[in-house]
Structures are given as C-alpha cells and as structure tokens.
Amino acid sequence: KHTRIFNVNNNQFEQTIEAASQIIKDAGTVAFPTETVYGLGANALDPVAVNKIFRAKGRPADNPLIVHIATKKQLFEIAKNIPTEALDLIDTFWPGPLTIILNRRRCVPNITTGGLDTVAVRMPSNRIAIELIKRANTPIAAPSANISGRPSPTNAQHVIADMEGKIDAIIDGGSVEIGIESTVLDLTSIKPTILRPGEIGIADLKEHMKDIVIGYTDNQTDRADKVKSPGMKYTHYSPKAKLILIESKSNDRSISQEIEKLYSEMNDCGIKIGLLLTEENAKFILDGKMPEYIFSLGKKNEPEQAARNLFMGLRHLDNHDVDIIIVDGQIKNEGIGIAVMNRMKKAANEHILV
Numbered sequence: 001k002h003t004r005i006f007n008v009n010n011n012q013f014e015q016t017i018e019a020a021s022q023i024i025k026d027a028g029t030v031a032f033p034t035e036t037v038y039g040l041g042a043n044a045l046d047p048v049a050v051n052k053i054f055r056a057k058g059r060p061a062d063n064p065l066i067v068h069i070a071t072k073k074q075l076f077e078i079a080k081n082i083p084t085e086a087l088d089l090i091d092t093f094w095p096g097p098l099t100i101i102l103n104r105r106r107c108v109p110n111i112t113t114g115g116l117d118t119v120a121v122r123m124p125s126n127r128i129a130i131e132l133i134k135r136a137n138t139p140i141a142a143p144s145a146n147i148s149g150r151p152s153p154t155n156a157q158h159v160i161a162d163m164e165g166k167i168d169a170i171i172d173g174g175s176v177e178i179g180i181e182s183t184v185l186d187l188t189s190i191k192p193t194i195l196r197p198g199e200i201g202i203a204d205l206k207e208h209m210k211d212i213v214i215g216y217t218d219n220q221t222d223r224a225d226k227v228k229s230p231g232m233k234y235t236h237y238s239p240k241a242k243l244i245l246i247e248s249k250s251n252d253r254s255i256s257q258e259i260e261k262l263y264s265e266m267n268d269c270g271i272k273i274g275l276l277l278t279e280e281n282a283k284f285i286l287d288g289k290m291p292e293y294i295f296s297l298g299k300k301n302e303p304e305q306a307a308r309n310l311f312m313g314l315r316h317l318d319n320h321d322v323d324i325i326i327v328d329g330q331i332k333n334e335g336i337g338i339a340v341m342n343r344m345k346k347a348a349n350e351h352i353l354v
C-alpha cells in the first residue's frame, strides 16, 4: 500500500487538511500529530475504518481506542449519562491531554470500544488534529501510531518507521509538545479512577474532585483478571533492546557511579550498550569520555524534558541496534515526572534500586 506523506507548512495547511479529511471520510487511515504523541486515526463511527487501525498496529481486538473530538457537541453524540463533574473537568482541561471514560452511546461501534459499554474521549489541543476532526466532520478514533507494544511515536519519522505501507497517509507536523500519552480518567466507576498517568497529574485533578483513586500500577503488565483498562495487560513501550532501569531511593543520591559500573562491566563483555541518561548523571560517568550510544533525557529536575526525550531516545538507541539500554531513572517524581517514571518502569525488563 502506498502511504501519502503530507508536509504541513502554512500555505499548504488548508489543502493538507482537506485531502486528509477526505481519506477519513472514505474509511481510510491517517496518522496525525496531537500534543501528546502521534495518533493513527480513522472514522470512529465506522467499523470498517476502525478495523484498519487494528490491522495496521497489530493491536489486540479487546484493547479499546480513544475517540478524539473537536467540539462539545460531538461529546454528547457519543457519550451519555455524563456526570456534572466531567463537565467541570472538560471546561478546565479541554482541549488538552486528558482522556475521560464515559458511558457510550450506541452509535459508537463495538470494535471502537473493544466491546465495552464505555468510551474513552479526548479533545486534543493540536491545531492539525482539531482541524482534521472538524473537516472530516466525525469523531476520530486514534491510538498511538506505533506498532502495538513499541514506544509511542513523537515525530513523523517514528510513524513512517512503523506504519509506512500499512496506512493511507501521515501528516508530518514536526515533533510533539509533550511526548507521552494523555492521562486516562475513568468516570464510570464508583470513584473517579486514574487508569494511566499523564501530564495532567493527580494533584491537578484533585483540585476538581476529591476521592480520586489510582487504578494503574507500574508493572510491565497487570494481571488480566484485575485490569480496569484492557490496555494494562499488554506489554508496552518496548524497544527491541533489553531495558535496564536504574533508580535511586532518594533524589539527592546520585546513581552515576552505579551506572558507570554497570556500563563498564557489560562493555567489557562486548555487549553493545545504549545509555539514556539525565544531564547530571551523564556528566559524571565514564571519566568524561562519552560513549557512542548515548541519548539525553534532559535535566533530572525538569521532567517535562524527560517526557519529550524518553520515547525518542528509546527509538534512537534501537536504531543503532544496541543489545541493552541502561535507563537513568533519577527523574523528579512530581507532576509529569510521575508519568515518565510509569512509562520507564513499564518498559523495563530489569530494575536496579540503589
């Protein structure tokens, strides 16, 4: 299959949105940028179109998709029994990286919701995403535009690597702003439950509703009989290389020595190692000699940098065919840092706590 690649620049914006929305109307698949990660979109209300997303990603059929909308009107068309607290959250956080789970209306087909009677909804803030949804004149179902299980794509090159030849089009809107996926909040449980952490943190949500429950773990996969979100029981964010996460018990205690020791020992055995390090810990190791395969997570106390760099770094190091990636887990565990650490732990094959 030929995948069209649209480069968005100002004089082509209108034509690109027009052509891409026509593909959506014709039951095709279009990858597009959102503020979090790139999504792989199709008409959420058309089962034939949505099936193409599952096929292209190799996604298990019981893992439901997020439905992206551009207007509040579309929310009422796909969801019912919307609690008043949801409307408060929507006014505060939409458009933006918050996905809420609500009761679905019947116009949303089973394939979109993985057979559930609930639907995940989000209004993205990215201009390309919003205009695409408006012009296609339908809600757009869009999981992250990666092959199932791989790190989410944060630029169009990542999408091309995973999806070229499998989907109809990719809109190249450059690098995303945030770099990790939206917060998922379930409002159909007895208490509001966070199913996935994201840029919008528990502290932000607590200002609007007390009694929020954490419904996710940081385990690589969760027990199938316990999960609230079907996606939780599948492996996530995995590069081809084996991933070793090094964490510190306290933020003040540097882990650079441990990273250096592990690196040297493995390097001596001839293992090809990639390093994903904070600026602080990179500075102190390896006597200032930078190894070949290193990628920066940014400053340890600025977790929004790590959010932008994590998936990018995993893919970059994978492209160099390293055997092992050592990941520096000394990211400030606050705000989006909580979500970054969640993704790192879910991706890790091995943890070392020092």
Ligand code: TXA
Pocket (backbone or CB within 6 Å): 034, 036, 037, 038, 039, 040, 063, 064, 065, 066, 097, 099, 101, 113, 116, 118, 119, 120, 122, 142, 143, 144, 145, 180, 181, 182, 183, 184, 195, 196, 228, 229, 230, 231, 232
């Ligand atoms: O930032 C994002 O959310 C990106 C961009 C493209 O919007 N999308 C994204 O989609 O991350 P995806 O499919 O990779 O992750 C959606 C998560 C999955 O873990 C899925 O199981 C969960 O949301 N989910 C979707 N519908 C659900 C539902 N009705 N009930 C519980 N969990 C649901």
Ligand code: MG
Pocket (backbone or CB within 6 Å): 143, 144, 152
């Ligand atoms: Mg995903």
